[in-house]
Amino acid sequence: MxxxxxxxxxxxxxQLGENIGAAARVMAxxxxxxxxxxxxxxxxxxxxxxxxxxxxxxxxxxxxxxxxVEDAVADLQRVYAATARPRExxxxxxxxxxxxxxLAEAAGQGEATGxxxxxxxxxxxxxxxxxxxxxxxVPVDARFASLNLAQAVAVAxxxxxxxxxxxxxxxFRPGAPPADGAAxxxxxRHLERELEAAGFFHPPEKKxxxxxxxxxxxxxxxxNDQEVRTFRGVVTxxxxxxxxxxxxxxxxxxxxxxx
Amino acid sequence: MxxxxxxxxxxxxxQLGENIGAAARVMAxxxxxxxxxxxxxxxxxxxxxxxxxxxxxxxxxxxxxxxxVEDAVADLQRVYAATARPRExxxxxxxxxxxxxxLAEAAGQGEATGxxxxxxxxxxxxxxxxxxxxxxxVPVDARFASLNLAQAVAVAxxxxxxxxxxxxxxxFRPGAPPADGAAxxxxxRHLERELEAAGFFHPPEKKxxxxxxxxxxxxxxxxNDQEVRTFRGVVTxxxxxxxxxxxxxxxxxxxxxxx
Numbered sequence: 221m222x223x224x225x226x227x228x229x230x231x232x233x234x235q236l237g238e239n240i241g242a243a244a245r246v247m248a249x250x251x252x253x254x255x256x257x258x259x260x261x262x263x264x265x266x267x268x269x270x271x272x273x274x275x276x277x278x279x280x281x282x283x284x285x286x287x288x289v290e291d292a293v294a295d296l297q298r299v300y301a302a303t304a305r306p307r308e309x310x311x312x313x314x315x316x317x318x319x320x321x322x323l324a325e326a327a328g329q330g331e332a333t334g335x336x337x338x339x340x341x342x343x344x345x346x347x348x349x350x351x352x353x354x355x356x357x358v359p360v361d362a363r364f365a366s367l368n369l370a371q372a373v374a375v376a377x378x379x380x381x382x383x384x385x386x387x388x389x390x391x392f393r394p395g396a397p398p399a400d401g402a403a404x405x406x407x408x409r410h411l412e413r414e415l416e417a418a419g420f421f422h423p424p425e426k427k428x429x430x431x432x433x434x435x436x437x438x439x440x441x442x443x444n445d446q447e448v449r450t451f452r453g454v455v456t457x458x459x460x461x462x463x464x465x466x467x468x469x470x471x472x473x474x475x476x477x478x479x
Numbered sequence: 480m481x482x483x484x485x486x487x488x489x490x491x492x493x494q495l496g497e498n499i500g501a502a503a504r505v506m507a508x509x510x511x512x513x514x515x516x517x518x519x520x521x522x523x524x525x526x527x528x529x530x531x532x533x534x535x536x537x538x539x540x541x542x543x544x545x546x547x548v549e550d551a552v553a554d555l556q557r558v559y560a561a562t563a564r565p566r567e568x569x570x571x572x573x574x575x576x577x578x579x580x581x582l583a584e585a586a587g588q589g590e591a592t593g594x595x596x597x598x599x600x601x602x603x604x605x606x607x608x609x610x611x612x613x614x615x616x617v618p619v620d621a622r623f624a625s626l627n628l629a630q631a632v633a634v635a636x637x638x639x640x641x642x643x644x645x646x647x648x649x650x651f652r653p654g655a656p657p658a659d660g661a662a663x664x665x666x667x668r669h670l671e672r673e674l675e676a677a678g679f680f681h682p683p684e685k686k687x688x689x690x691x692x693x694x695x696x697x698x699x700x701x702x703n704d705q706e707v708r709t710f711r712g713v714v715t716x717x718x719x720x721x722x723x724x725x726x727x728x729x730x731x732x733x734x735x736x737x738x
Contacts, residue, residue, distance in 0.1 A: 242627065242630075245623075245625075245627060245630075246626075246627065246630050248620065248622075248623035249617075249619045249620060249623055249624070249625070249626050249630070250618075250619065250620060251620040274625055274627070275623070275625065276623055276625075310703065310706070315641075315644075316637075317641070358508075358637070359509075359637075359640055359641065359644045360508045360509065360640075361507065361508060361509060361510040361640070363507075364504075364507035364508055364534070364535055365508070366504075366508070366533055366534065366535075367505075367508050368501065368504060368505065368533070370630070371501075371504075371505050371508070371629070371630065371633045374630045374633050374634065375633065375634070375637050378575075378617070378618075378634050378637070381618055381619075381620070382574075382576070382618065385574075385618050411713070414717060415713060415716055415717070418716040418717055418719070419716065420712065420713065420716035420717075430709075433706070433709060434709065434713070437700050437702060437706050437709070437710070438700065440699070440700045440701060441696050441697065441699045441700040442699060443696055447692070447696045450689075450692060450693065450696070451696070453679065454670070454674060454679065454693070455717070457674055457677040457678065457679035458673055458674070458677055458679075458714070458717035458718055459717055460677070
């Protein structure tokens with residue numbers, strides 16, 4: 221078994237300190253340690269989390285708090301969103317087992333990976349799921365689908381652990397690893413800025429869903445850093461091309477004006 | 480999926496009502512319903528169990544209470560004991576996955592099956608484990624082996640559920656299939672035409688490899704027809720935006736020329 225970095229666990233807007241502590245405990249059970257919290261509802265730190273962790277204090281002690289999901293995933297190259305709800309986004313839907321296999325293979329190649337979980341009531345925002353490369357759906361019984369947050373973490377962490385126990389050699393895949401969340405967000409924003417300038421987002425009320433669809437489609441491509449640069453070059457070329465032609469035309473216009 | 484009876488869950492001397500409720504909840508999540516309690520420490524029923532079950536009341540309402548493990552398993556043909564501790568007993572030691580596979584096969588042949596869990600602190604008595612046909616060990620990290628009772632039930636119940644999941648969920652949300660090669664080629668050529676016009680492909684001898692890289696990156700996204708249209712819209716917007724500004728500038732240039 222090689223020293224592979226386990227996925228980090230990102231809890232978006234968790235409500236109960238008990239659930240954060242229970243999640244930390246089961247992370248420790250299955251060898252995970254990197255816990256990230258996005259806007260915990262009752263602030264941080266919370267005493268109840270430590271009480272519920274039954275001694276698994278290190279993920280809590282080292283937990284980092286973020287304002288936005290995009291900040292929490294900025295350094296990650298592959299993030300899968302745990303969500304039961306059908307979404308309009310077109311992302312691969314994986315079982316926890318399939319997800320763990322993919323994350324383990326990616327981690328084996330040095331990728332920084334993560335699992336994103338929504339809050340107890342609200343779940344995840346579509347805009348945040350759109351930052352992920354796949355959706356993980358625990359195969360719950362439709363007659364009682366309400367899975368406790370820490371139980372969802374347990375199943376995902378258990379499946380991760382099983383991949384490490386089995387320790388199959390990772391398949392060789394040549395090439396650079398996927399870009400991290402910050403690089404992808406940079407590409408998304410660059411593209412969206414230019415599209416905005418070009419009047420692409422109409423009617424304006426549709427912009428959020430258009431943005432999400434573009435992001436999730438591009439996210440599925442698992443671009444590496446070089447490819448992110450290439451695509452930013454594409455956006456720049458198309459928009460700067462506009463600039464160049466404009467310049468040329470402007471010069472001609474000047475000439476005509478002078479003539 | 481045939482109508483197979485899921486294993487019952489036997490909790491031996493559970494201490495906390497919360498854990499009984501959390502176990503009932505996760506049983507319901509994964510399609511289990513038959514809950515049996517052996518000497519619950521704080522008696523039965525316990526209000527806290529219902530509170531913790533978050534609506535999964537039927538396993539609690541139907542729970543039967545026994546004085547001894549041997550009574551609780553009397554009608555079962557195959558019972559596996561969940562325990563982390565090495566025992567002197569010579570019983571097969573199974574992962575939750577292996578156990579679920581065996582229980583599913585047995586249940587498929589009409590056997591009544593069960594999973595036996597020990598209390599939060601004390602675990603299971605060797606004499607009770609000896610009533611079982613195998614031991615199930617959750618593969619926890621040796622550095623933090625203390626698994627919450629309901630989490631142990633969760634992992635076992637999840638693995639049962641996985642054996643019953645008739646078909647693996649489809650890789651993508653139901654919806655449109657990926658676009659065909661012709662549609663993708665249309666997108667590629669549209670993009671490349673505009674990039675050519677914008678002077679993106681330089682030096683020219685590198686154009687073939689640049690084109691291949693763009694195509695393979697976009698191809699990985701497995702766009703459907705709607706998304707292909709969206710991306711063609713993106714290319715059009717960026718380049719037609721150019722056109723619009725050009726037109727405006729051209730009109731101004733005309734005006735200046737006339738002036």
